[in-house]
Amino acid sequence: MSTRDKIMDVALNMFSERGYEAVSIRDICSEVGIKESTLYYHFKNKKDILDSLVEKFRTHIEDLLSHVDEITENPAQKKGKNADPSVQMVDSYMIDSYLFDPFCNLMLRLMMIEQFHNEEIRELYEKTLFTDPYEIQMNIIKRLASAGVMPEEDVEWIVRETHSYMTMLTFKYLLNGDLTEKRKKAYYKEVHDFMARRFKA
Amino acid sequence: MSTRDKIMDVALNMFSERGYEAVSIRDICSEVGIKESTLYYHFKNKKDILDSLVEKFRTHIEDLLSHVDEITENPAQKKGKNADPSVQMVDSYMIDSYLFDPFCNLMLRLMMIEQFHNEEIRELYEKTLFTDPYEIQMNIIKRLASAGVMPEEDVEWIVRETHSYMTMLTFKYLLNGDLTEKRKKAYYKEVHDFMARRFKA
DNA sequence: AAATCTCTCTAACAATCGTTAGAGAGGCCT
DNA sequence: AGGCCTCTCTAACGATTGTTAGAGAGATTT
Numbered sequence: 001m002s003t004r005d006k007i008m009d010v011a012l013n014m015f016s017e018r019g020y021e022a023v024s025i026r027d028i029c030s031e032v033g034i035k036e037s038t039l040y041y042h043f044k045n046k047k048d049i050l051d052s053l054v055e056k057f058r059t060h061i062e063d064l065l066s067h068v069d070e071i072t073e074n075p076a077q078k079k080g081k082n083a084d085p086s087v088q089m090v091d092s093y094m095i096d097s098y099l100f101d102p103f104c105n106l107m108l109r110l111m112m113i114e115q116f117h118n119e120e121i122r123e124l125y126e127k128t129l130f131t132d133p134y135e136i137q138m139n140i141i142k143r144l145a146s147a148g149v150m151p152e153e154d155v156e157w158i159v160r161e162t163h164s165y166m167t168m169l170t171f172k173y174l175l176n177g178d179l180t181e182k183r184k185k186a187y188y189k190e191v192h193d194f195m196a197r198r199f200k201a
Numbered sequence: 202m203s204t205r206d207k208i209m210d211v212a213l214n215m216f217s218e219r220g221y222e223a224v225s226i227r228d229i230c231s232e233v234g235i236k237e238s239t240l241y242y243h244f245k246n247k248k249d250i251l252d253s254l255v256e257k258f259r260t261h262i263e264d265l266l267s268h269v270d271e272i273t274e275n276p277a278q279k280k281g282k283n284a285d286p287s288v289q290m291v292d293s294y295m296i297d298s299y300l301f302d303p304f305c306n307l308m309l310r311l312m313m314i315e316q317f318h319n320e321e322i323r324e325l326y327e328k329t330l331f332t333d334p335y336e337i338q339m340n341i342i343k344r345l346a347s348a349g350v351m352p353e354e355d356v357e358w359i360v361r362e363t364h365s366y367m368t369m370l371t372f373k374y375l376l377n378g379d380l381t382e383k384r385k386k387a388y389y390k391e392v393h394d395f396m397a398r399r400f401k402a
Numbered sequence: 403a404a405a406t407c408t409c410t411c412t413a414a415c416a417a418t419c420g421t422t423a424g425a426g427a428g429g430c431c432t
Numbered sequence: 433a434g435g436c437c438t439c440t441c442t443a444a445c446g447a448t449t450g451t452t453a454g455a456g457a458g459a460t461t462t
Contacts, residue, residue, distance in 0.1 A: 003439080003440090016317065017318050018222065018317070019220040019222060020223075021220060022221075022222030022223060024419065024420080025419080025420060025421085026419080026420095034440075035441060035442080036420085036421080036422095037421085037422075037423090037440075037442085037443095038439075038440050038441075040420095040421070040422075041438085041439065042439095045420075045421075109317060112313060112314075113220065113313075113317070115377065115378070116217065116310060116314070116378070117219050122377070126373075126377060129372075130373050157398065160395075161362060161365075161366065164362075164365050164369035164370075165362065167365075167368075167369040167372070168364070168365035168368040168369050171330075171368070171372055172327075172331050172368075176316065176326070177316065177317070194361075197358065204409080204410090225448075225449065225450080226449080226450060226451085227449080227450095235411095236410070236412080237451080237452095238410075238411070238413095238451085238452075238453090239409075239410050241451070241452075242408085242409065246450075246451075247450065247451090
């Protein structure tokens with residue numbers, strides 16, 4: 001891993017736990033094992049580290065969303081031995097490579113902290129935790145409804161309830177204290193229980 | 202308002218927006234209009250301000266919870282011209298004097314920021330945003346079920362869905378950016394829509 | 403009237419903050 | 433071999449951090 005990547009990695013870990021302003025350049029440097037002036041060779045100032053993290057997250061999310069669209073539109077391709085409904089496929093993909101993913105999870109924590117005094121981060125926070133997940137759920141469930149798997153008229157409320165349940169669980173288990181195996185397990189179990197009830201299969 | 206109260210008020214406003222560590226003693230003092238040494242007459246150090254805020258919130262919440270218990274157990278007393286079900290009464294009480302209350306709302310924001318590196322605050326955060334609200338909903342809906350208003354076997358899932366919906370709305374509208382009238386209105390409307398659908402009355 | 407208590411001030415302390423100038427070491431191109 | 437580019441270092445800068453000693457003003461108690 002390059003020095004630049006190491007700096008970003010360490011900075012994200014510290015920022016997401018203590019907040020951007022509470023972490024000093026010297027904290028980051030001593031953890032990485034470099035002198036302060038070396039950091040300033042890779043970043044023009046402290047803010048530049050934060051901006052780079054946000055930019056990296058932006059492109060990461062774009063890739064992820066386009067991949068989700070792909071799965072949603074061609075669910076048949078991805079079916080394995082048991083024909084999972086695309087809801088479950090997309091959800092398990094979102095869990096593994098978004099909510100459980102170390103980089104994304106720490107970025108969500110960082111945004112949760114910084115959103116109150118940074119409008120750019122606030123918008124990204126709202127988009128990635130509320131707007132995008134809702135839209136993803138909506139696309140999938142609309143598709144299921146038009147395929148006749150569920151009644152058309154209930155779509156909106158099914159989406160709302162699914163989305164709100166997943167969101168609550170995310171805040172309760174994944175954006176609360178350390179992301180331990182125990183919390184991941186508890187989260188996964190509750191998601192499974194909800195899905196089993198909602199889409200009885 | 203006493204100097205001590207002014208300090209706590211200003212500190213809470215600043216802590217909840219920028220985080221505890223990012224706010225300096227001088228920031229607080231110049232906003233209050235006192236010198237640093239005066240602050241140290243009222244608080245033994247910076248941490249003491251935070252601890253005092255947490256303590257104030259703790260007793261505030263205790264009072265609030267005991268009042269909610271009172272309403273839940275004697276709903277008849279509080280009925281006005283139209284006989285609201287106690288669900289709605291408690292919920293509207295919780296909204297006005299908890300989620301919309303300036304002190305409580307700012308404390309929730311502060312706890313949201315500080316929970317990642319302060320275990321005491323994390324526990325209080327989990328209790329006041331997840332554990333307590335769930336229990337309150339459970340008490341009310343159990344009461345409605347035993348009164349025959351709704352089927353007993355569905356109680357658990359009705360509580361879960363109500364709680365998750367309310368929690369999601371809280372994070373989306375009340376713990377996101379500034380607490381504007383617009384966001385309050387949007388929150389209130391969505392709560393109303395959900396309740397109207399859930400407890401068709 | 404003297405003494406005590408309550409509250410605020412001036413002025414300073416060492417430590418830490420973000421940031422920079424400039425030198426040096428190693429690899430690559432001419 | 434000489435020059436250039438990449439990366440890291442030493443050493444320091446002015447500003448800001450949390451905190452404290454000690455004096456002074458006003459009200460209250462003795």
